[in-house]
Amino acid sequence: MTPSADIRAFMARLGHDFARPELLIRALTHGSIASVTRPDNQRLEFLGDRVLGLVMAEALFSADTAASEGQLAPRYNALVRGETCAGVARDLALGEVLKLGRSEMLSGGRRKEALLADAMEAVLAAVYLDAGFEAARAVVLRHWGPRLAQVAHDSRDAKTALQEWAQAQGMPPPVYEQTERSGPDHAPVFLITVRLEDGRHAQAQGTGTKRSIEQAAAQALLDRLEGQTT
Numbered sequence: 001m002t003p004s005a006d007i008r009a010f011m012a013r014l015g016h017d018f019a020r021p022e023l024l025i026r027a028l029t030h031g032s033i034a035s036v037t038r039p040d041n042q043r044l045e046f047l048g049d050r051v052l053g054l055v056m057a058e059a060l061f062s063a064d065t066a067a068s069e070g071q072l073a074p075r076y077n078a079l080v081r082g083e084t085c086a087g088v089a090r091d092l093a094l095g096e097v098l099k100l101g102r103s104e105m106l107s108g109g110r111r112k113e114a115l116l117a118d119a120m121e122a123v124l125a126a127v128y129l130d131a132g133f134e135a136a137r138a139v140v141l142r143h144w145g146p147r148l149a150q151v152a153h154d155s156r157d158a159k160t161a162l163q164e165w166a167q168a169q170g171m172p173p174p175v176y177e178q179t180e181r182s183g184p185d186h187a188p189v190f191l192i193t194v195r196l197e198d199g200r201h202a203q204a205q206g207t208g209t210k211r212s213i214e215q216a217a218a219q220a221l222l223d224r225l226e227g228q229t230t
Helices: 005-014 021-027 042-063 069-080 082-091 102-106 113-131 133-154 158-168 210-229
Strands: 175-182 189-195 201-206
Touching (some): 005 021, 021 042, 042 069, 042 113, 069 082, 069 133, 082 133, 113 133, 158 210, 189 210, 201 210
Antiparallel strands (some): 175 189, 189 201
């Protein structure tokens, strides 16, 4: 098959010229538009998740030969989680080439973090099936490279840091509560409150995943705690 201009442009951004572009088309096909003759990307997503995991584990293992398993694990989690995959997808403008049903498209599917993350993993599987592991590894390292360089600093996310702070004070883990939800279904706005056992708390509000808002709330409380100790 001859890929369309927008698909060829995406291949150029990705850095892989597909010998079998139908693999890429499948990777970009959401269940909302799938049919018997047009399979969706779920099976590819399953495979791509494993491809990404192996590349990241190998890269982290080689990059820091002194790091313990306890240090490598959070770095790995930070690199393979959905938010990171969706961030790479946004960098590649993957949403522009997603194949969606009309209802999903009208509900903002091209911007949904879960859809972007799933499709990004499926694209990695498509590269792997098209040209093998080394080709997939090259694509992953090309687009995850800057994040890989920073992950040692970023892997202790705010939620982890706040939980460790609470444990050091002899407290149970902080509690996160969805205080409010507003906005349309395709772009909900969450208000999240995080609270310590002693009553100290902070809030954050925004769109995106609940996890990302919880991270912001945890960071706000960490900033408040730091201000109280300086």
